[in-house]
Amino acid sequence: MPKDTGIGASTRRREDVRFLKGKGEYTDDISARDLAHAVFARSTMAHGRIVSIDTSAAEAMPGVLAVFTGEDFVEVGGNPAGWLINSRDGTPMKEPKRPVLAHGKVRHVGDAYAAVIAETKQQAMDAVEAIEAEIEELPAIIDVKAALSGDTFVHDEIETNQCFDWGWIEDNRAATDAAIKGAAHVTTLELVNNRLVPNAMEPRSSIGAYKESGDEYTLHTTSQNPHLTRLLISAFVMGIPENKLTVIAPDVGGGFGSKIYHYGEEALVLAAAKRTGRTVKWTADRTEAFLTDAHGRDHVTKIELATDADGKFLAFRTETYANVGAYLSNFATATPTFLHGTLMAGNYTVPNVYVNVKAVFTNTAPVDAYRGAGRPEATYSLERVIDKCARELGMDPIELRRKNFVKPDMYPYASAAGLEYDSGNYDALMDQMLKVCDRDGFEARRKDSEARGMLRGFGVNAYIEACGIAPSNLVGQLGSRVGLYDAATVRVNATGNLSVMVGAHSHGQGHETVFPQVVGEMLGIDPQSIDIVHGDTSKIPFGMGTYGSRSLAVCGSAVVRATEKIINKAKKIAAHMMEASDSDIEFKDGQFTVAGTDKSVSFGEVALKAYIPHNFPLEDIEPGLEETAFYDPANFTYPSGAYCCEVEVDPETGKVRVDRFAAVDDFGNVMNPMIVTGQVHGGLGQGIGQALLEGCKYDEDGQLLSASYMDYTMPRADDLPFFTVDHSQGTACTHNPLGVKGCGEAGAIGSPPTIVNAVIDALQSGGKNVTHIDMPLTPHAVWTAMTNA
Amino acid sequence: MAKVTMTINGRSVTRDVAGETLLSSLLRDDIGLTGTHVGCDTSQCGACTVHVNGTSVKSCTMFAAEADGAEVTTIEGMANADGSLSVIQAAFQEHHGLQCGFCTPGMVMTASNLLKENPKPTEGEVRAYLEGNICRCTGYHNIVKAILAASGQDVSAIAAE
Numbered sequence: 001m002p003k004d005t006g007i008g009a010s011t012r013r014r015e016d017v018r019f020l021k022g023k024g025e026y027t028d029d030i031s032a033r034d035l036a037h038a039v040f041a042r043s044t045m046a047h048g049r050i051v052s053i054d055t056s057a058a059e060a061m062p063g064v065l066a067v068f069t070g071e072d073f074v075e076v077g078g079n080p081a082g083w084l085i086n087s088r089d090g091t092p093m094k095e096p097k098r099p100v101l102a103h104g105k106v107r108h109v110g111d112a113y114a115a116v117i118a119e120t121k122q123q124a125m126d127a128v129e130a131i132e133a134e135i136e137e138l139p140a141i142i143d144v145k146a147a148l149s150g151d152t153f154v155h156d157e158i159e160t161n162q163c164f165d166w167g168w169i170e171d172n173r174a175a176t177d178a179a180i181k182g183a184a185h186v187t188t189l190e191l192v193n194n195r196l197v198p199n200a201m202e203p204r205s206s207i208g209a210y211k212e213s214g215d216e217y218t219l220h221t222t223s224q225n226p227h228l229t230r231l232l233i234s235a236f237v238m239g240i241p242e243n244k245l246t247v248i249a250p251d252v253g254g255g256f257g258s259k260i261y262h263y264g265e266e267a268l269v270l271a272a273a274k275r276t277g278r279t280v281k282w283t284a285d286r287t288e289a290f291l292t293d294a295h296g297r298d299h300v301t302k303i304e305l306a307t308d309a310d311g312k313f314l315a316f317r318t319e320t321y322a323n324v325g326a327y328l329s330n331f332a333t334a335t336p337t338f339l340h341g342t343l344m345a346g347n348y349t350v351p352n353v354y355v356n357v358k359a360v361f362t363n364t365a366p367v368d369a370y371r372g373a374g375r376p377e378a379t380y381s382l383e384r385v386i387d388k389c390a391r392e393l394g395m396d397p398i399e400l401r402r403k404n405f406v407k408p409d410m411y412p413y414a415s416a417a418g419l420e421y422d423s424g425n426y427d428a429l430m431d432q433m434l435k436v437c438d439r440d441g442f443e444a445r446r447k448d449s450e451a452r453g454m455l456r457g458f459g460v461n462a463y464i465e466a467c468g469i470a471p472s473n474l475v476g477q478l479g480s481r482v483g484l485y486d487a488a489t490v491r492v493n494a495t496g497n498l499s500v501m502v503g504a505h506s507h508g509q510g511h512e513t514v515f516p517q518v519v520g521e522m523l524g525i526d527p528q529s530i531d532i533v534h535g536d537t538s539k540i541p542f543g544m545g546t547y548g549s550r551s552l553a554v555c556g557s558a559v560v561r562a563t564e565k566i567i568n569k570a571k572k573i574a575a576h577m578m579e580a581s582d583s584d585i586e587f588k589d590g591q592f593t594v595a596g597t598d599k600s601v602s603f604g605e606v607a608l609k610a611y612i613p614h615n616f617p618l619e620d621i622e623p624g625l626e627e628t629a630f631y632d633p634a635n636f637t638y639p640s641g642a643y644c645c646e647v648e649v650d651p652e653t654g655k656v657r658v659d660r661f662a663a664v665d666d667f668g669n670v671m672n673p674m675i676v677t678g679q680v681h682g683g684l685g686q687g688i689g690q691a692l693l694e695g696c697k698y699d700e701d702g703q704l705l706s707a708s709y710m711d712y713t714m715p716r717a718d719d720l721p722f723f724t725v726d727h728s729q730g731t732a733c734t735h736n737p738l739g740v741k742g743c744g745e746a747g748a749i750g751s752p753p754t755i756v757n758a759v760i761d762a763l764q765s766g767g768k769n770v771t772h773i774d775m776p777l778t779p780h781a782v783w784t785a786m787t788n789a
Numbered sequence: 790m791a792k793v794t795m796t797i798n799g800r801s802v803t804r805d806v807a808g809e810t811l812l813s814s815l816l817r818d819d820i821g822l823t824g825t826h827v828g829c830d831t832s833q834c835g836a837c838t839v840h841v842n843g844t845s846v847k848s849c850t851m852f853a854a855e856a857d858g859a860e861v862t863t864i865e866g867m868a869n870a871d872g873s874l875s876v877i878q879a880a881f882q883e884h885h886g887l888q889c890g891f892c893t894p895g896m897v898m899t900a901s902n903l904l905k906e907n908p909k910p911t912e913g914e915v916r917a918y919l920e921g922n923i924c925r926c927t928g929y930h931n932i933v934k935a936i937l938a939a940s941g942q943d944v945s946a947i948a949a950e
Contacts, residue, residue, distance in 0.1 A: 016882040019890030022824015022864035029823035201891040253891025286829040508888030685928030709833035717929040718916035
């Protein structure tokens with residue numbers, strides 16, 4: 001197999017052609033002859049008691065087919081949280097019902113309390129205006145700390161705003177406290193991990209259809225995981241049997257976490273399709289996306305790092321308030337706990353780690369996993385406090401990190417936060433980073449900046465993350481209500497081409513190109529003869545979808561296992577064709593050969609034979625050539641990296657410019673370097689956006705002040721530099737067949753502390769005694785910090 | 790309702806449209822040209838960019854009636870006559886300038902207009918010109934690289950794969 005097409009080749013993406021010609025098919029592009037439109041009535045207040053909703057005028061409006069309120073869904077289930085977290089005292093988390101439409105109370109601005117179905121979208125919008133809702137306004141709960149001391153509750157039935165109070169690892173608490181108490185040096189940092197809005201460029205959209213003849217439903221929706229959506233609708237919310245519900249996620253315009261979750265609009269269009277007998281579409285406008293997509297981050301944290309006099313780490317202790325918003329979204333309880341607390345040992349040999357997380361309900365949109373999901377929060381806390389510690393100890397920040405790195409001969413390494421790292425080489429990453437970023441030239445560049453009246457800073461960061469989510473056995477012990485394996489079916493057609501059905505969904509990651517590279521290499525055939533089928537529950541055996549940088553590490557492993565089964569069966573068929581023993585068949589470069597002879601048959605000949613089984617020994621070989629594998633990982637994978645950047649700060653205005661950024665990552669083996677690099681670029685864009693630009697703001701009444709692109713600063717092309725990305729220092733994952741670790745989130749995890757560390761370095765170089773600024777580091781925030789220093 | 794006639798991708802089209810019908814809606818819902826995407830409805834994201842009489846326009850903030858008599862080109866009209874990718878489209882594929890593909894039609898339309906106005910732009914000029922087009926996937930690195938490459942400039946030194 002030439003390396004211009006197989007594993008390790010930067011094969012250009014086949015899916016690009018349809019996207020570049022405007023021929024992609026996203027949910028909102030799909031229509032139907034009987035299409036009707038859904039529009040939602042959404043709360044304009046953050047917290048209120050629904051006194052009455054009169055829909056009679058709306059029902060009489062032109063074109064209106066049906067009006068729904070929360071009353072229509074009282075009998076159906078709530079949208080559940082996927083992880084059950086226990087508090088430190090052993091009590092289970094509070095899990096109030098999340099209904100399809102608000103019932104009794106509205107709990108955040110944008111909370112939908114009614115929906116109109118009409119012939120046209122305009123008619124539905126007009127009818128929504130005619131709904132008469134009397135809603136008694138209640139005090140809004142916005143601040144996470146205040147939420148825990150007041151007597152107003154987002155959910156009255158649980159009589160608290162605390163979802164849980166979690167300790168990790170509770171048995172380590174006393175030792176960690178003692179280590180901090182007795183340490184030569186303790187660095188303390190209070191910080192906010194700013195709330196973000198994911199902002200996939202395609203707004204959410206769902207189309208429900210119902211066929212009375214078979215009592216069958218079809219949902220087209222903007223989902224990262226159609227099977228999970230089907231499972232949630234079937235098992236928890238609507239009770240539609242799984243075999244009567246098809247969920248299709250066609251081309252999806254970005255997700256970043258926000259399209260993992262099941263949302264009430266999906267259930268509504270299905271119910272509406274059945275009641276009206278019509279195909280019902282809903283597509284969010286951008287304001288709805290800001291108000292109702294699950295947001296990300298939003299942690300208020302105090303972290304302490306204890307060291308000995310030489311800078312050896314003794315303990316990390318963290319106390320975090322995690323805002324989960326008004327309702328628990330599907331992964332909301334896992335994100336601040338097992339995707340955050342378990343990473344709080346970082347890349348370091350620290351012996352004591354304790355993490356306390358209090359999850360808090362507020363009258364804001366639900367908060368859930370957003371690109372990185374807990375690991376950006378962990379990395380930011382660790383890498384900011386380490387930088388502050390280095391400054392306090394008068395040590396070089398890189399040397400302080402190196403002094404405490406887990407070393408290459410220590411794997412498998414049991415971290416103090418409960419994970420077993422399988423592989424890595426953090427010093428090698430740091431070495432490579434220093435090489436590619438031209439660290440030696442920094443001082444000259446700083447002088448040049450100073451000559452222009454600017455302050456230049458250098459920031460560094462080392463991260464580790466856990467992805468390839470996740471071993472079902474482990475996550476089951478940790479409270480997950482689902483398994484996190486994935487599945488694939490490899491179907492070899494009689495004419496030798498292949499369809500590979502995968503549970504992972506591609507919405508920018510390039511699966512349609514990369515999975516064929518893997519299968520093609522294994523079978524010694526042209527990847528162009530292999531097609532990927534994804535996103536349709538009626539065509540794919542099962543799957544848990546795409547998030548947590550899991551597609552290749554988990555679903556790709558299932559593809560490998562299924563392909564291995566294909567090879568094994570094909571060998572039997574080849575042996576039969578050549579009248580040889582199975583054990584004598586060798587397979588290489590697409591040819592089956594009888595060992596030691598010149599007898600051989602090609603993969604294509606075997607495929608054809610599988611479907612024309614004349615004279616098959618049917619007791620040994622079934623006709624056909626199709627295999628399915630479910631793959632459940634043995635461990636998380638542990639990508640790691642060393643990042644650095646140089647920024648210039650204008651001391652007159654506080655404006656920060658990112659001059660250069662280098663990301664050196666260990667993703668294990670790399671299947672398609674072009675795509676991997678592109679994934680890092682995107683993560684860096686979002687991480688730098690978090691650090692410098694993006695801040696989701698609610699006012700004290702719970703109004704979302706940043707609900708449009710005029711108010712929420714998305715990174716634009718001229719906010720970012722060209723990036724230097726390097727993955728030459730990979731160490732193969734030891735427990736999956738491809739040795740891959742996952743690359744989707746790294747950039748968003750590693751970049752925020754890198755940027756903030758660089759800005760602090762710049763300010764310090766200019767004699768400003770600023771030790772921390774909360775993100776986003778807008779000109780105003782930086783100027784204020786400088787002025788107050 | 791008003792009758793509007795325009796040339797879309799070289800084909801004359803006449804439709805009765807309501808006064809409030811947006812050009813993006815006409816293209817997507819009436820003509821079926823769904824390559825023009827709507828990402829924000831408020832003229833900021835640029836996914837709906839088309840050419841009207843040779844100039845980039847955000848079709849979500851132009852009434853269909855305003856395009857009466859105009860020459861409109863959408864992403865579906867950008868490939869070569871034989872169906873192969875045009876120079877700009879091919880550069881986006883070659884340099885991995887797209888991921889989810891949602892912003893891509895607008896990026897291609899804007900890039901095409903840029904290169905018409907400024908055939909050899911600098912990196913800074915490309916970045917500044919893209920201020921009205923938001924991409925959430927790529928960090929813009931490969932979009933900027935693709936546009937520079939499409940202008941005939943050597944991008945091999947810009948950044949490694």
